[in-house]
Amino acid sequence: MKPNLNTLTKRANSVIERRIPIPKVKTFLDEKYPSFMETFKDYDLKIKYENEITIILICQNKKAIFENM
Numbered sequence: 001m002k003p004n005l006n007t008l009t010k011r012a013n014s015v016i017e018r019r020i021p022i023p024k025v026k027t028f029l030d031e032k033y034p035s036f037m038e039t040f041k042d043y044d045l046k047i048k049y050e051n052e053i054t055i056i057l058i059c060q061n062k063k064a065i066f067e068n069m
Contacts, residue, residue, distance in 0.1 A: 004036075004039050004040075005056065005066055005068045006068060007036070008029075008036075008040065008045075009054055009056045009068045011029060011033065011036075012029065012054050012056060013054035015028050016054055022047055022049055025047050040058070043059060043065075044058075044059040044060065045057070045059075046059060053069055054069065055067065055068075055069050
């Protein structure tokens, strides 16, 4: 999943730079890249943007399993 996580972070960052609100980023990605986002369907994605850095946290069963910046 590591390469996909890097791609996910880059795509989320691109969406954020378009000034799409953080709560709508995942929905935008689901609509724009449905086959790519299928990889993450079994996970809960947390997306944050702090100090011009996009942070993606991949969770499963309420536990963080991957983080990427």
